[in-house]
């Protein structure tokens with residue numbers, strides 16, 4: 001299916017290692033037809049040197065879906081991008097924001113904020129290798145860099161290399177002394193700087209990311225002139241709050257989706273997964289927050305998190321947990 005990832009990027013679910021796997025994305029797609037979905041980061045060396053092409057597996061229903069790559073070798077990234085495009089991804093994104101130790105040691109992720117010329121070379125090589133759009137996800141800077149200086153210079157480099165779309169996680173990464181988790185919370189957010197970058201680079205499609213927890217906040221950023229909003233943790237933990245209203249509120253299409261219907265639509269997918277030897281919790285772990293804030297949510301979460309790990313657990317457990325939601329609407333929120 002041909003899709004327009006640039007249009008879809010008005011709202012996107014962030015790439016999140018171990019979270020936005022193909023099961024998670026399948027579920028999110030049932031909640032929003034339009035929102036752009038990102039894979040977890042896949043490293044170029046794993047694909048190119050390790051031959052781990054199974055990391056590219058995805059379902060046709062996931063489109064529009066972008067592959068995020070990690071790496072810093074232009075030739076290897078170009079090869080990885082080609083593998084991704086051949087596998088059917090609508091966009092190839094380069095990770096310049098991830099601060100984990102493992103990623104730093106391979107000279108990729110956020111440390112690339114200190115190598116804008118190398119990033120431009122990577123973008124150029126990837127663009128030459130594929131027809132789909134090549135995009136970048138970055139921070140506003142790292143360590144003692146001055147974001148006011150570094151970020152425009154970085155954007156200038158990637159724009160000159162032909163990158164037309166970028167997502168900016170609106171905080172620095174501190175490469176020493178903070179865990180990856182702390183690096184998502186402790187460095188202060190600077191939304192204003194991202195908005196000023198849009199004024200300075202009007203031709204660049206700029207999405208803002210970091211700490212956005214509602215569609216109202218997302219709308220406010222769009223109304224103030226940004227092109228897109230990327231939401232990570234809130235979309236994962238409260239998918240209904242973020243994704244069910246996304247199509248009408250952000251894209252002006254269709255009606256709000258119903259998480260109960262989405263869960264029911266997961267049942268055939270779950271059955272197929274079990275039939276091919278998979279386990280229930282591999283899918284349901286991404287659905288625990290489906291009813292966050294609704295009556296019965298706590299029972300839903302508990303039944304699935306305790307029951308789905310058992311061997312032989314199947315769709316009947318999901319249906320029983322769903323009964324906690326649909327049959328007890330008057331109960332207090334879980």
Ligand SMILES: Cc1cc2nc3c(=O)[nH]c(=O)nc-3n(C[C@H](O)[C@H](O)[C@H](O)COP(=O)(O)O)c2cc1C
Nearest residue numbers: 014015016017040041095169210211212231232233
């Ligand atoms: C569990 C987890 C894994 C993540 N993995 C990645 C990743 O693979 N690539 C990436 O660019 N960012 C990754 N991130 C960062 C998110 O994409 C996002 O930039 C960050 O969570 C801030 O957005 P939020 O406040 O909306 O969650 C990860 C975040 C989390 C919580």
